[in-house]
Amino acid sequence: MFESIGAKPLVFTTPVWIIGTYDLDGKPNMMTVSWGGICCSKPPCVNICLRKATYSFAGLVEHAAFTINVPSEELAHEAEFFGRASGRTTDKLAATGLTAVRSELVDAPYLAEVPLVLECAVRHTLEIGLHTMFVGEILDIKAAEEVLDSRGIPDPKKVRPFVYSPEAKVYHGLGVNLGKAGTLYKEITRD
Numbered sequence: 001m002f003e004s005i006g007a008k009p010l011v012f013t014t015p016v017w018i019i020g021t022y023d024l025d026g027k028p029n030m031m032t033v034s035w036g037g038i039c040c041s042k043p044p045c046v047n048i049c050l051r052k053a054t055y056s057f058a059g060l061v062e063h064a065a066f067t068i069n070v071p072s073e074e075l076a077h078e079a080e081f082f083g084r085a086s087g088r089t090t091d092k093l094a095a096t097g098l099t100a101v102r103s104e105l106v107d108a109p110y111l112a113e114v115p116l117v118l119e120c121a122v123r124h125t126l127e128i129g130l131h132t133m134f135v136g137e138i139l140d141i142k143a144a145e146e147v148l149d150s151r152g153i154p155d156p157k158k159v160r161p162f163v164y165s166p167e168a169k170v171y172h173g174l175g176v177n178l179g180k181a182g183t184l185y186k187e188i189t190r191d
Protein backbone atom coordinates (compact mmCIF):
# COMPACT_ATOMS: atom_id res chain seq x y z
CA MET A 1 0.00 0.00 0.00
CA PHE A 2 1.40 3.42 -0.98
CA GLU A 3 0.60 6.72 0.66
CA SER A 4 0.75 9.95 -1.35
CA ILE A 5 3.08 12.42 0.37
CA GLY A 6 2.79 15.21 -2.20
CA ALA A 7 4.98 16.69 -4.94
CA LYS A 8 8.34 17.57 -3.38
CA PRO A 9 11.97 17.78 -4.43
CA LEU A 10 12.73 14.52 -2.66
CA VAL A 11 14.78 11.64 -3.91
CA PHE A 12 17.20 9.46 -2.03
CA THR A 13 19.78 10.63 -2.24
CA THR A 14 21.03 14.11 -3.11
CA PRO A 15 24.71 15.00 -2.81
CA VAL A 16 26.41 17.53 -0.61
CA TRP A 17 28.70 19.49 -2.90
CA ILE A 18 30.55 22.73 -2.28
CA ILE A 19 30.48 24.98 -5.33
CA GLY A 20 33.47 27.25 -5.89
CA THR A 21 33.05 30.48 -7.86
CA TYR A 22 34.67 33.90 -8.16
CA ASP A 23 32.41 36.87 -7.49
CA LEU A 24 32.22 39.90 -9.78
CA ASP A 25 35.35 41.35 -8.08
CA GLY A 26 37.28 38.10 -8.50
CA LYS A 27 36.97 37.11 -4.83
CA PRO A 28 36.57 33.36 -4.19
CA ASN A 29 33.33 32.13 -2.63
CA MET A 30 31.95 28.71 -1.73
CA MET A 31 28.30 27.62 -1.44
CA THR A 32 26.70 24.25 -0.84
CA VAL A 33 24.27 22.59 -3.22
CA SER A 34 22.28 19.38 -3.10
CA TRP A 35 20.21 19.92 -6.23
CA GLY A 36 22.51 18.42 -8.83
CA GLY A 37 23.86 15.28 -10.44
CA ILE A 38 25.82 13.76 -13.29
CA CYS A 39 23.86 14.28 -16.51
CA CYS A 40 26.01 13.13 -19.46
CA SER A 41 28.86 10.66 -20.03
CA LYS A 42 30.23 12.07 -23.27
CA PRO A 43 31.16 14.85 -22.90
CA PRO A 44 31.26 14.27 -19.14
CA CYS A 45 28.77 16.75 -17.68
CA VAL A 46 27.18 17.53 -14.38
CA ASN A 47 24.31 19.84 -13.45
CA ILE A 48 23.87 22.06 -10.42
CA CYS A 49 20.82 24.20 -9.64
CA LEU A 50 21.08 27.60 -7.98
CA ARG A 51 18.57 30.22 -6.92
CA LYS A 52 19.18 33.69 -8.31
CA ALA A 53 19.09 35.00 -4.73
CA THR A 54 22.41 33.32 -3.91
CA TYR A 55 25.51 35.48 -4.01
CA SER A 56 27.27 32.80 -6.07
CA PHE A 57 24.77 33.10 -8.93
CA ALA A 58 26.07 36.28 -10.59
CA GLY A 59 29.71 35.24 -10.35
CA LEU A 60 29.00 31.84 -11.82
CA VAL A 61 27.21 33.42 -14.78
CA GLU A 62 29.93 36.05 -15.28
CA HIS A 63 32.84 33.59 -15.23
CA ALA A 64 30.89 30.74 -16.89
CA ALA A 65 32.71 28.32 -14.61
CA PHE A 66 32.46 26.54 -11.28
CA THR A 67 34.15 23.81 -9.32
CA ILE A 68 32.43 21.01 -7.45
CA ASN A 69 34.26 20.24 -4.26
CA VAL A 70 33.25 16.88 -2.80
CA PRO A 71 33.72 17.09 0.96
CA SER A 72 34.58 14.08 3.10
CA GLU A 73 32.57 13.41 6.27
CA GLU A 74 35.18 15.31 8.29
CA LEU A 75 34.12 18.50 6.50
CA ALA A 76 30.38 18.17 7.22
CA HIS A 77 30.36 21.21 9.53
CA GLU A 78 32.14 23.42 7.00
CA ALA A 79 29.89 22.13 4.21
CA GLU A 80 26.79 23.12 6.13
CA PHE A 81 28.32 26.50 6.99
CA PHE A 82 28.91 27.19 3.28
CA GLY A 83 25.19 26.48 2.81
CA ARG A 84 24.01 28.74 5.61
CA ALA A 85 26.16 31.87 5.43
CA SER A 86 26.30 34.05 2.32
CA GLY A 87 29.38 35.44 0.62
CA ARG A 88 27.41 38.67 0.34
CA THR A 89 28.02 39.37 4.03
CA THR A 90 30.57 36.78 5.19
CA ASP A 91 34.04 35.78 4.07
CA LYS A 92 33.28 32.08 4.36
CA LEU A 93 36.80 30.98 3.52
CA ALA A 94 38.26 33.14 6.28
CA ALA A 95 35.59 31.92 8.72
CA THR A 96 36.29 28.22 8.05
CA GLY A 97 40.04 28.56 7.56
CA LEU A 98 39.81 26.53 4.34
CA THR A 99 42.00 27.39 1.35
CA ALA A 100 40.89 28.53 -2.11
CA VAL A 101 43.16 27.50 -4.99
CA ARG A 102 42.90 29.00 -8.48
CA SER A 103 41.98 26.39 -11.10
CA GLU A 104 44.27 26.41 -14.09
CA LEU A 105 41.51 25.08 -16.33
CA VAL A 106 38.44 27.13 -15.46
CA ASP A 107 37.85 30.59 -14.02
CA ALA A 108 36.86 29.31 -10.59
CA PRO A 109 38.52 28.43 -7.29
CA TYR A 110 38.60 25.03 -5.58
CA LEU A 111 39.22 23.92 -2.01
CA ALA A 112 42.63 22.49 -1.14
CA GLU A 113 41.21 20.41 1.73
CA VAL A 114 38.66 18.22 -0.13
CA PRO A 115 39.49 14.78 -1.57
CA LEU A 116 37.83 15.35 -4.95
CA VAL A 117 37.40 18.42 -7.20
CA LEU A 118 35.53 18.66 -10.51
CA GLU A 119 36.54 21.62 -12.71
CA CYS A 120 33.55 22.62 -14.82
CA ALA A 121 32.90 25.04 -17.68
CA VAL A 122 29.27 26.13 -18.09
CA ARG A 123 27.82 24.77 -21.35
CA HIS A 124 24.06 25.15 -20.84
CA THR A 125 21.74 27.18 -18.67
CA LEU A 126 18.11 26.29 -18.13
CA GLU A 127 15.59 28.47 -16.31
CA ILE A 128 13.32 26.06 -14.47
CA GLY A 129 11.54 28.08 -11.81
CA LEU A 130 12.97 29.02 -8.46
CA HIS A 131 16.19 27.31 -9.52
CA THR A 132 18.32 27.77 -12.63
CA MET A 133 20.12 24.69 -13.85
CA PHE A 134 23.72 25.01 -15.01
CA VAL A 135 25.17 22.16 -17.00
CA GLY A 136 28.92 22.12 -16.66
CA GLU A 137 31.34 20.12 -18.76
CA ILE A 138 33.83 18.40 -16.46
CA LEU A 139 37.22 19.37 -17.89
CA ASP A 140 39.20 17.55 -15.22
CA ILE A 141 38.91 15.92 -11.83
CA LYS A 142 41.57 16.47 -9.22
CA ALA A 143 41.77 13.67 -6.65
CA ALA A 144 43.91 13.65 -3.53
CA GLU A 145 46.52 10.89 -3.91
CA GLU A 146 45.54 9.27 -0.64
CA VAL A 147 41.97 8.49 -1.84
CA LEU A 148 43.08 6.64 -4.99
CA ASP A 149 43.10 2.84 -5.11
CA SER A 150 45.81 0.77 -6.83
CA ARG A 151 44.11 1.38 -10.22
CA GLY A 152 44.12 5.16 -9.73
CA ILE A 153 40.35 5.26 -9.14
CA PRO A 154 38.93 7.24 -6.20
CA ASP A 155 37.85 4.77 -3.53
CA PRO A 156 34.50 5.79 -1.98
CA LYS A 157 35.60 4.37 1.37
CA LYS A 158 38.53 6.78 1.34
CA VAL A 159 36.71 9.79 -0.16
CA ARG A 160 33.89 9.34 2.38
CA PRO A 161 31.38 11.62 0.63
CA PHE A 162 28.01 12.16 2.26
CA VAL A 163 24.51 13.00 1.15
CA TYR A 164 21.64 15.20 2.25
CA SER A 165 18.15 13.85 2.74
CA PRO A 166 15.61 16.61 1.96
CA GLU A 167 12.43 16.70 4.08
CA ALA A 168 14.06 14.52 6.76
CA LYS A 169 16.80 17.19 6.75
CA VAL A 170 19.68 14.96 7.79
CA TYR A 171 23.12 14.13 6.47
CA HIS A 172 24.20 10.54 5.89
CA GLY A 173 27.46 8.86 5.02
CA LEU A 174 27.64 6.03 2.50
CA GLY A 175 26.22 2.68 3.58
CA VAL A 176 27.41 -0.87 3.07
CA ASN A 177 28.90 -2.30 -0.11
CA LEU A 178 26.13 -4.28 -1.86
CA GLY A 179 28.37 -6.03 -4.38
CA LYS A 180 30.33 -5.48 -7.54
CA ALA A 181 28.52 -3.91 -10.51
CA GLY A 182 28.04 -6.43 -13.29
CA THR A 183 27.56 -9.36 -10.92
CA LEU A 184 24.27 -8.70 -9.10
CA TYR A 185 22.07 -9.20 -12.14
CA LYS A 186 23.43 -12.71 -12.66
CA GLU A 187 21.65 -13.92 -9.54
CA ILE A 188 18.28 -13.39 -11.24
CA THR A 189 17.48 -16.35 -13.40
CA ARG A 190 14.80 -16.35 -16.04
CA ASP A 191 13.18 -19.48 -17.45
Ligand SMILES: Cc1cc2nc3c(=O)[nH]c(=O)nc-3n(C[C@H](O)[C@H](O)[C@H](O)COP(=O)(O)O)c2cc1C
Binds near residue numbers: 030034035036055088
Ligand atom coordinates in the same frame (compact mmCIF):
# COMPACT_ATOMS: atom_id res chain seq x y z
C1 LIG B 1 22.81 20.90 2.44
C2 LIG B 1 22.47 22.16 1.68
C3 LIG B 1 22.11 22.08 0.36
C4 LIG B 1 21.78 23.23 -0.39
N1 LIG B 1 21.45 23.09 -1.70
C5 LIG B 1 21.19 24.20 -2.42
C6 LIG B 1 20.94 24.09 -3.83
O1 LIG B 1 20.97 23.00 -4.42
N2 LIG B 1 20.68 25.24 -4.51
C7 LIG B 1 20.64 26.48 -3.89
O2 LIG B 1 20.37 27.49 -4.58
N3 LIG B 1 20.89 26.61 -2.57
C8 LIG B 1 21.19 25.51 -1.84
N4 LIG B 1 21.49 25.62 -0.51
C9 LIG B 1 21.47 26.97 0.13
C10 LIG B 1 22.73 27.78 -0.23
O3 LIG B 1 23.91 27.03 -0.06
C11 LIG B 1 22.75 29.03 0.66
O4 LIG B 1 21.69 29.88 0.26
C12 LIG B 1 24.07 29.78 0.66
O5 LIG B 1 24.04 30.72 1.71
C13 LIG B 1 24.38 30.48 -0.65
O6 LIG B 1 25.66 31.04 -0.54
P1 LIG B 1 26.08 32.38 -1.31
O7 LIG B 1 25.02 33.43 -1.02
O8 LIG B 1 27.43 32.73 -0.73
O9 LIG B 1 26.12 32.04 -2.76
C14 LIG B 1 21.82 24.50 0.24
C15 LIG B 1 22.18 24.59 1.60
C16 LIG B 1 22.51 23.44 2.31
C17 LIG B 1 22.90 23.55 3.77
